[in-house]
Amino acid sequence: PSGLGPFLNIDPNTYTWVAHGLSGDWDHELAGGDWDQENVDDRQEAPKQVYFLIHHMTMEKVPEEVLRPSARFTVEVLSKQLPDLRKEEAVRQLKTASPLVISIALGLPIPEIHWPISGPRRLVSELRWPIPGPRRPVSEPHRPMSGPCGPISEPCHSIPEPCRGNWPRQHSFHKASTSRFLERQNYNIPAGHHKLNQSQDRAVRSALQKQFTVIQGPPGTGKTVVGFHIVYWFHRSNQEQMPTDSSPSGEEQLGGPCVLYCGPSNKSVDVLGGLLLRRKTEMKPLRVYGEQAEATEFPLPGVSNRSLFGKTSQEGRPNQSLRSITLHHRIRQAPNPYAAEIRKFDAQLREGKIFSKEDLRVYRRVLGKARKHELERHSVILCTCSCAASKSLKILNVRQILIDEAGMATEPETLIPLVCFSKTVEKVVLLGDHKQLRPVVKSEQLQSLGMDRSLFERYHRDAIMLDTQYRMHKDICSFPSVEFYGGKLKTWSDLRRLPSILGHTGKPSCSVIFGSVQGHEQKLLVSTEDGNENSRANPEEVTQVVRIIKQLTLDRTVDPKDIAVLTPYNAQAAAISRGLMQRGVTGVTVTSITKSQGSEWRYVIVSTVRTCPRSDVDQRPTKSWLKKFLGFVVDPHQVNVAITRAQEALCIIGDHLLLRCCPLWHRLLDFCEAQHSLVSAEKCDNPTPNPAEVRVAASEIYTRTSGASKAWLQNLL
Structure with missing residues (x-):
């Protein structure tokens, strides 16, 4: 219509103006005071008033239709994700946390508790802590402040006594249990499957001895195995706290001290869960997932079962191998007294029954009681850092917190479990490796x-560094040991790997081989599963990778499941997957480098993708040039992960002339x-492999495995 002015020639009833804005703060108490999904129904009933601040847009002229008093708008609210809300809450609540947690967060000196074999011992409650003041470097010793008349001691206060309910004070635990465990020569688990090396023993001892321990686990050093041993000995210590006399009624003692094992992702926690399965009767582990992960198996009205917190759908789904120790499965099985009622509701939901708000409230109360029943009867709790803030876990008496893959978690994410259980936690252990993947933060400002x-x-x-790796052929380990770990990472002396069947005419067997190809880039x-993204592919590299894998798997020389292709770009991964499918090769893992941490394969092929015309190669590149022409490929953390996944052979395909512009790749x-x-x-x-080399290697392996029945090994002999 002409009445809309010279700049508008559309019907105002169909006009859409898109703007970006940010909601203002609103009263948390108005929303129920708890950001947990478990209170979603109560929050929805609370009155809310939210102000939207519209960002100024880079427009020459705001459409006049938008400015008319009668204009109507559709507001699409993009809620903050639950993990982000929990991170913010952890930072806000840090000021009320215990001195231990505050000291860890602010880098203040942490009082060490030493347990001599003889002599007086001090209780935790007798230790005195400096009130948080100006932050000092971690390695800097604690010094008194100076005044005009000499040194002035910082004001101190005692650690608040943890809330323990009916459990006894900790005197007997620290005086007897901990010091007794420190007298051990090693920390191998009785009748266990792993024998710890010296650095692993040292790490376990430190976790038992100190209130705060940092353990660095380079690739293949058994970091999760160490975590498993620490959990075992923490559990043993906690068990010795429990009253030896049974209750007058003969009932089971509930709500005792427990260990909390966290990680930034479900994968980081599930690996330990698999180890605990073998000792589930003794250690009583319980895997707790968030409500959205639970909803992928047991849908609940009002709870989305879509991709978990922006992670991939696979990451969001519960691990089926852990069903026997998973909370949302156990509450639906005997002997949980609420199982029948919960299963009845599930069945009605599957039949399409519509529930009233009162029905949902009743169901949530039953779920809460069922969860409480299980939590009170388990001693090792496994969940993500974010899930540690769940309302149902607040009843836990957590004495020790371990955070695995801590190098991949942001500081606020790490603080969630520490702040949530700061009133009871006595020991904190961080396991990780800052030389591998870092936290994913996309905002340049952040x-x-x-x-x-x-x-x-x-x-x-x-950190205490685990210095012996059990994964890689020693030749594969050589470069990352020097480049990333100062030459301190060594290969286990008894590790034997079959000779690589990858090589070239001048050297038939290469544990590490680089195949150079220029090719050309495609921007796609x-x-x-996380949405659309701009990516890159290199068809020539795809051709070479597919050819090499086809040769490796010919006549089942190497099982396809023992091969992985890693690349920084999803478009390249998709192209390689298509190429393998067209050649009839199935079972090979093709994934991004960032998703491969914690995994290993016999053969790993890395496709670097990036290339450019020779005229563009700069032998003295700036950081901006490297970012433009090499992107993710120059990230040392990704390079470290990519080249340390292989057991027997590592093959890298890329443009060696371009890669030489990066100092790290130049050295490689x-x-x-x-x-x-x-x-x-x-x-x-x-x-064709050298038969003599194969026979020698196979003979050594066969001898060291005490002649175990392995048909493929016997055939080689």
Whole structure:
């Protein structure tokens, strides 16, 4: 219509103006005071008034229709995700946390508790802590402040006594249990499957002895195994706290001290869950998932079962191998007294019954009682850092907190379990490796503020490093040991790997081989489970990777499930997957580098993707040039992860002339050149292996495994 003015020639009833805005703060108490999904129904009934602040747009002229008093708008509310709300709450509540947690968060000196074999011992409640003041470097010793008349001691206060309900005071625990465990020569678990090395024993001892321990686990060093042993000995210590006399009624003692094992992702926690399955009767582990993960198996009105907190759908789904120790399965099974009622509701929901708000309230109360029943009867709780803030877990008497893959968690994420259980926690252990993947922070502003630096990385100078790896062939370990770990990472002396069947005509067996190919880049928009993203592919590298895998799997020489292809770009991963499918190869893992941490395969092929015309190569590149032409490929954390997943052979495909512009890749290429394993990609082949070398290696392995029945090994002999 002409009445809309010269700039508008559309019907105002169909006009849409898109603007970006931010909601203002609103009273948390008005919303029920708890940001947990478990209170969602109560929050929905609370009155809310929210102010929207519209951001100024880069527009020459705001459409006049928008400015008319009668204009109507549709507001789409994008809620903050629950993990982000919990991070913010943890930071807000830090000021009320215990001195131990405050000291860890602010980098203040942490009083050490030493347990001599003889002599007087001090209770935890007798220790005195400095009130948090100006932050000092972690490694700097605690010094008194100076005044005009000499040194002035900082004001101190006692640690508040933890809330323990009916449980006895900790005197007997620290005086007898902990000191007795410290007298041990080693910390192998009785009748266990693992024998700890010296650095692993040292790490377990430190966790038992100190209130705050940081353990660095480079690739293949058994970090999770160490975590398992620490959990075991913490559990033993907690069990010795429990009253030896039974209750007058003969009932089971409930709500005793427990261990909380967390991680930034479900994968980081589930690995330990698998180890605990073998000792579930003794250690009573319980895997707790968030409500959205639970809803993928047991849908609940008002709770989304879509991709968990922006993670991939696989990451959001509960691990089926842990069903026997998973909370939302146990509350639906005997002997839980509420199981029948919960199963009845589930059945009605599947039949499509519509529930009233009162029905949902009743059901949630039953769920709460059922969860409480299980939590009171378990001693080791496993969940993500975010899930630790769940309302149902608040009843726990957590004495020790372990956070695995702590190098991948932001500081606020790490603080969630520490702040939530600060009134009862006595020991905190961080396990991780700041040399591998860091926290994912996409905002450049937050990166500049240091948000992509984990709490683990801040304390890495105080970490105990596990120094023996059991995964990689010693030749694969050589470069990352020197490049990332100061030459301190060594290979277990008894580790034997079969000779690599990858090589070239000049060297038939190469544990590490680099195949050079230039190719050309394609910029593509790919659809992932996290949404659409701009990505890159290199068809020539795809061709070489598919050819090499086809040769490896010919006549089942190598089982496809023992091969992985890693690449920084999802578009390249998709192209390689299509190429393998077209060649009839199935079972090979093709994934991004960031999703491979914690995994290992016999053979790993890395496709670096990036390339450019030779005229664009800059031998003295700036950081901006490296970012433009190499992108993720120059990230040392991703490089470290990529080249440390292989057990027997690592093959890297890329443009070696471009990669040499990056100092890290220059050193890696020099290493390959010195090993006579830098060749054109077309020459990366599967030459006939030397029978004598194979027989010698197979004989050693067969001997060291005490002649175990392995048909494939006997055939080699």
